[in-house]
Amino acid sequence: MPGEVRVRFAPSPTGLPHIGNIRTALFNWLFARHHGGKFIVRVEDTDQARLVPGSIEAMLDGLRWLNIDWDEGPEVDGPYGPYFQSERLEIYHELAERLVSQGNAYHCYCSQKPPAEDDQRQRDRSVSASADCQCWDLTQADIVKLSGGGESKVVRFAMPKEGVTSVDDLIRGEVEWRNETLNDFIIMKSDGFPTYHLAVVADDYLMEISHIMRAEEWLPSTPRHVQLFKALGFEPPKFAHLPMIMGPDRAKLSKRHGATAIGEYKEDGILPEALLNFMVLLGWSLDDKTDVVAPQTVIDNFTLDRITKSSAIFDQDKLQWMNGMYIRELTTEQLANQMMPFLQQGLPKDSLPVDEEYLRQIAPLLQQRMKNLKESADSTSYFFQADEQFDTGTLVQKGMDRDSTLSALKAALADLSEADNFQHEKLEEMLTATGERLELSRRQFFGVLRVAATGRAVSPPLFEMMEVLGKDRTVSRVRNAIERFSIPS
Numbered sequence: 001m002p003g004e005v006r007v008r009f010a011p012s013p014t015g016l017p018h019i020g021n022i023r024t025a026l027f028n029w030l031f032a033r034h035h036g037g038k039f040i041v042r043v044e045d046t047d048q049a050r051l052v053p054g055s056i057e058a059m060l061d062g063l064r065w066l067n068i069d070w071d072e073g074p075e076v077d078g079p080y081g082p083y084f085q086s087e088r089l090e091i092y093h094e095l096a097e098r099l100v101s102q103g104n105a106y107h108c109y110c111s112q113k114p115p116a117e118d119d120q121r122q123r124d125r126s127v128s129a130s131a132d133c134q135c136w137d138l139t140q141a142d143i144v145k146l147s148g149g150g151e152s153k154v155v156r157f158a159m160p161k162e163g164v165t166s167v168d169d170l171i172r173g174e175v176e177w178r179n180e181t182l183n184d185f186i187i188m189k190s191d192g193f194p195t196y197h198l199a200v201v202a203d204d205y206l207m208e209i210s211h212i213m214r215a216e217e218w219l220p221s222t223p224r225h226v227q228l229f230k231a232l233g234f235e236p237p238k239f240a241h242l243p244m245i246m247g248p249d250r251a252k253l254s255k256r257h258g259a260t261a262i263g264e265y266k267e268d269g270i271l272p273e274a275l276l277n278f279m280v281l282l283g284w285s286l287d288d289k290t291d292v293v294a295p296q297t298v299i300d301n302f303t304l305d306r307i308t309k310s311s312a313i314f315d316q317d318k319l320q321w322m323n324g325m326y327i328r329e330l331t332t333e334q335l336a337n338q339m340m341p342f343l344q345q346g347l348p349k350d351s352l353p354v355d356e357e358y359l360r361q362i363a364p365l366l367q368q369r370m371k372n373l374k375e376s377a378d379s380t381s382y383f384f385q386a387d388e389q390f391d392t393g394t395l396v397q398k399g400m401d402r403d404s405t406l407s408a409l410k411a412a413l414a415d416l417s418e419a420d421n422f423q424h425e426k427l428e429e430m431l432t433a434t435g436e437r438l439e440l441s442r443r444q445f446f447g448v449l450r451v452a453a454t455g456r457a458v459s460p461p462l463f464e465m466m467e468v469l470g471k472d473r474t475v476s477r478v479r480n481a482i483e484r485f486s487i488p489s
Contacts, residue, residue: 005037006210012044013055016261017062023279028213029068030302041073043084046193062262066272080207092194096155104231108135108156155188165223170240170304177223205234213240243283244311258316269373274323282312324371335363339376346377351384361468365460382454390455392485397447408448413478422471424463452481
């Protein structure tokens with residue numbers, strides 16, 4: 001690819017970063033890394049009324065958590081700064097004045113309706129000039145009268161009224177728009193801040209952006225941007241519009257589909273490697289059968305011809321499955337370290353602090369079953385708490401009654417109390433023989449023991465779990481189960 005690849009991620013700090021935002025950042029980053037280019041973060045903070053404190057920090061934290069580094073932008077600076085649009089107002093004013101002087105833009109004094117409570121950039125990308133605006137034809141006397149009356153004014157770009165505007169999109173191919181269908185649009189607001197349209201065109205040119213990779217929802221804005229580039233005498237970058245992300249029901253992605261702010265995925269126990277892998281597959285694929293792909297493999301193979309035109313489907317179940325796959329790839333120490341914050345947050349205070357060595361024994365028992373780290377506290381609580389409280393009726397297995405259940409518990413208690421070797425192999429051998437003597441199936445006898453030891457019908461492998469619990473804890477819990485079960489209901 002001729003010339004240096006320079007791509008950008010340009011978030012607006014009006015809310016917390018979501019899956020769509022970060023997918024766009026990820027694809028730009030992968031494209032830059034594949035081509036040995038530069039990935040730039042630029043903050044589009046011109047909508048001052050809707051700035052949300054902390055949103056920039058949340059965005060950058062999300063990128064860092066996913067190991068998406070940037071070459072220029074906040075905190076690292078660079079030769080094309082500043083990287084906050086609010087610090088580049090002089091540039092936009094100069095360009096707006098140039099467009100007015102060239103006859104490509106004009107001052108508009110039409111009454112401005114209060115903005116709706118929606119996204120400013122959504123408003124910016126919609127047709128933002130009424131069809132009956134006549135400000136293009138104002139005389140100098142009219143302008144003097146209106147400006148002298150203190151009327152607020154904006155600057156509108158004058159779209160050509162004939163012909164077509166076209167772009168060769170690197171994903172979608174040739175796309176055309178009839179100019180007669182595109183009304184004039186605002187490029188400078190009455191508060192002195194530019195709209196998205198002017199600012200993005202100015203910055204993409206001045207920062208020497210080579211490729212604009214953004215969501216498909218921005219495609220309708222493209223003819224406006226192309227015409228702005230042309231009017232300013234700027235060579236436009238190449239465009240590539242990424243497929244939309246939809247829910248399984250083909251509706252626009254929302255929280256009801258499980259999509260949340262990026263920070264919430266971390267809080268929900270999703271590994272960054274798993275989320276990154278999942279997002280990669282929202283519109284890109286290595287082939288038709290590979291789901292789990294290492295980051296370097298993605299970088300090595302990230303070309304635009306592998307990006308689909310059709311909408312990507314956000315599947316929460318697939319994310320959980322993929323996270324489980326990544327959990328199983330962790331070493332015991334890595335898994336224990338990842339689980340620790342969730343245990344500290346979720347376990348009762350009397351179960352803390354968590355012994356790190358004990359946790360390293362527990363972690364492998366859960367590793368094959370875990371789908372997310374948030375499960376850590378609930379799925380391990382019985383390892384840390386005193387005798388578990390549970391419905392003693394769950395001790396009775398299918399085909400058993402109270403008498404056979406109590407006999408099973410007492411026989412197990414006798415075996416466990418006398419055991420000199422508490423390794424899982426010896427425990428299984430001993431207790432299997434006891435179950436056969438009692439004429440109970442493995443499912444029945446071991447089911448009773450599992451509930452007695454954990455308070456649950458489902459647990460990690462029984463004997464490995466008992467080995468980690470240790471003799472004292474296991475014996476105590478079986479004895480407690482007997483005592484509680486023996487009390488008449």
